[in-house]
Amino acid sequence: MHFQLTDDQRALQAGLRDVLKGGGVEWSELVDVGLFTLRLPEADGGVGLGLPEAVLAFEEAGRALVPGPLVGTELAATLGLTGRAEVVRVPARGTLLVPHLPTLAQVLLLDDHELTVFGPETLDAEPARAVDPQTPLWRVTGPLPAPRQRLDPPTAHRIAAEATLLTAALQAGLAARTVADAVRYAQQREQFGQPIGAFQAVQHLCADMLARAELARVAVYAAAVSGDADEIAGAKLLADDAAVHGARDCLQVHGGMGFTWEASVHLLLKRAWAWEQACADRDRCLDQLATGLADGLAEHL
Template sequence: MSPPTDEQLTLAATVRAVVAKHAGPTAVRAAASSERGYDEKLWALLCNQIGVAALAVPEEYGGIGAGLVEANLVLTELGRALVPSPMLGSAVLAAHVLLESKDADACARLLPGIAEGTTIAAFCWADASGWSTPGPLVESDGTLSGTAHYVLDGKSADVLIVAARASQGVTLFEVDPGQDGVVRRTSPGMDPTRPLTVVEFSEVDARPIAAADADRTLARVRDIACAALAAEQVGAAQGCLELTVDYTKSRVQFGRPIGSFQALKHRMADMYALVETARSAADAASASLDPADCAVAKVYCSEAFSHVAAEAIQLHGGIAITWEHDAQLYFKRAHGSSQLFGQPDEYVERFAAGQLAEQALT
């Protein structure tokens, strides 16, 4: 794993500057409670001036062709301030479903708009129990019926990419969400800055997306999702740590800032160590996309962020659990994101099974 290049550092710094200027706490709350669930003007600014949605899209489909590492750098900076955006759901997750399917026609038709940020795509692949099996069903006449849960950007999506169970196995479809028979409703979750959607399909027309091996595509997309989420979690943990350090510098007790007390210094040093080791795990996953690295990042970054957020609540005291304070938003993001794409213990079991399989072959 090589250190970040000058171009990557500049990208991260530029996104950080834009977020600092346009996505303060008040703006984040307003965006999260808006109809679309994110700030459309900020998203347009990030796409038009920096090209964040185009980073992981190849040039032949209207993208920049940088890669997932660069896209994840953006997610880290957005996570630092808890900025709601279609970056994870549309520009990373849905875009990579199309790329991994290797359906050139679908990629040429959909990816340019996703790369521009003018088309928001949502991937529907979970049922009520989670992400282990596709949610909606496909009927024999080529229409979809069923329900997809926990859909990122589902409420604002211009196009839905659906993983469905069919007679021949898992199949990918493109669905126009504006047609009759598609009902979208917001699913209340712990994290108000990450709106999730339930999408109901009732005999809706669906356009097949050709994938030579849909199961392999889903497995690969799951790894990509875990790596991207880990990068975002690292940024959020970093932001949570910075919020806590700033508070302990200004909160005075017994005539001195509480941050000067040795016991609190030790706790914040532990928080810093967790953030940096989580960063290493996330960087390794982004660079390799090895299933084992992605499973480790999913588990470790989820647990590290949850611990950092819990410590932030403790070190802030009672003020941290008030609605007006941002610490509770980081706490909710930590616990909500740890469940996204599957609970950490599922990945522990998957990692262990993979290691046993490797040992059996050696």
Template sequence: MDFQPTQDQRDLRAGVRDLLAGRYGREALRASVDGGVCVDRALWRELGEAGFFALRLPEEEGGVGLGMPEAVLVFEEAGRALLPGPLVATHLAAGSVPGAARGTVVVTAFDLEGPLVTHLAEADAVLGAAAVPAGEAVRSADPLTPLSRVSRESVRECAGSADPYRDEGALLTAALQLGSALRTVELAVRYAKEREQFGQPIGAFQAVKHLCARMLVRAEVARTAVYAAAVTGDPGEVAGAKLLADEAAVRGARDCLQVHGGMGFTWEADVHLHLKRAWVRAEQWRTAARAEEVLAAELLAAEPLGAA
């Protein structure tokens, strides 16, 4: 059995990478950070026209008619580019919220623990909720993922609305984390080749080699888990994929920062943006604690080895 991506899947990934490189490259990312533009409505509509949000909708409903494996590849590229906005919620809402599939409507969700929600001020709808509740802005670690605190009454009324989408949301978020993890590997390796110390590139030093190698191993293990979960859809595998992708993204960004040294701590470097986004995503859709509970429940429910 061949588990490699098909040519169509590779072409899809390449097309999305080219689209984002041309429309949301580094200059656009930094302009968003400097200008505080968390959701670019024009870009959102372009993504909708390209089928980003309607990717898994049946063709008879105006969608592309693809599946979760293809969606994971697309979201991986979005994570690599640090594309901001409630991408997962809008994608999940494509079949239920008018305008979401075409990118004319921005949809967020109660995908965080507690009374916090992302991109509430920019959203036109909340997944599964009748209306967008009022919220109070809260300072976020990630400059492009604004947080709002809503009333506990709103949480009680709407928090369960995202539950049917929990596994899919966790897997797509894991794909975003995977893309970020793979990108920080690229950034670390490139810097290690360019930065010289004591007359040679720092990548020649064993300590730096080990950092980059560990980053790559974590990212590739996460990639395997995310791709497998996209094929099987098993809740336990989705939980494991989210755990591994969160670790790859957060620890990868930290190691990338370490490779960059003092430069990595500056606002001008992109490393801190990956780390801050990874911190926020690790708390979205399925936290480590929740994922561990899912895995524990599956292990407890499984038959012991050797049982009849």
């Protein structure tokens, strides 16, 4: 598939990268730049762009490691809901975990063929241990109350696919960040009188990181254009692999420094783990691909 960014899309990327540069961006700034209203019609106060532009924006948010309920808030806006929101899938087993629960205005709960909206204050929940310190979790301990809203299956399928795609975009941005951080450190850190980037083993490590990150990026872009559920699942798998393995390799390049709290490398790995489980984990994506493959084969029998 040929995919060439337009001048407007490149300007969107550059503008968001400039806003997010250096980290520490406030939530109000994200609202002001229109991150969550990119796809709303201009008549409704939005920017009137499409899903590919939202993917580009979320890629930049992932690169900057922006915390918070980004995906859910953007998707809630497309449903006419305001305020912070999280999209959470009903787990196949275990308890329901909701990130950022006390700060939310909406909880969008995805079942296999249904999307329900809950008020966070109606959920009985307690704090749960989280791998990412910037993504706190709450465990739902009681039965689910009556929802505020129940949406039809087509809407549920759309939200599920778009949530997976936007999370994949975050992971693609994070993967690109791991490459940049590893290369920068390899150019600065010296051993035996020369930068460690001069050593072939480090060069190969960084090259593998770049290959995975670029493959994930083009897969996410292609899925954003096609909107195909199978392509979205494949893009999420590739983006998760690029982000998690990239963060691990970035830590390897940093050596002992990568394990310290002073370095941001551990945050990259923890966020990659958190986003890997968000919206559609590995098993769900593989199930989607297997179903799509089976359906495709059945059509030709």
